[in-house]
Amino acid sequence: MKLHKKCPECESSEIYTTLVSARGGCGQDLLPGVGGLFNGGEFELYVCGKCGRSQFYVPEKMLDDVQKKFIRVNSVDASH
Numbered sequence: 001m002k003l004h005k006k007c008p009e010c011e012s013s014e015i016y017t018t019l020v021s022a023r024g025g026c027g028q029d030l031l032p033g034v035g036g037l038f039n040g041g042e043f044e045l046y047v048c049g050k051c052g053r054s055q056f057y058v059p060e061k062m063l064d065d066v067q068k069k070f071i072r073v074n075s076v077d078a079s080h
């Protein structure tokens with residue numbers, strides 16, 4: 001949705017976007033360690049205005065934090 005500006009479900013081009021906090025308020029922080037103390041991580045939310053399908057993306061400015069603080073799946077030793 002983000003790259004093609006088209007819904008992969010219904011192929012509509014009626015796509016809306018906004019930024020949403022990754023901090024769960026009373027719930028879990030969905031991007032722990034990303035962002036600062038007072039400005040935590042956030043997602044770019046894309047929603048199809050026709051069928052409602054939605055997708056979340058981490059903004060490019062936060063990808064360095066993700067790469068430094070998260071475990072890369074394909075770098076884990078598969079022999080264990």
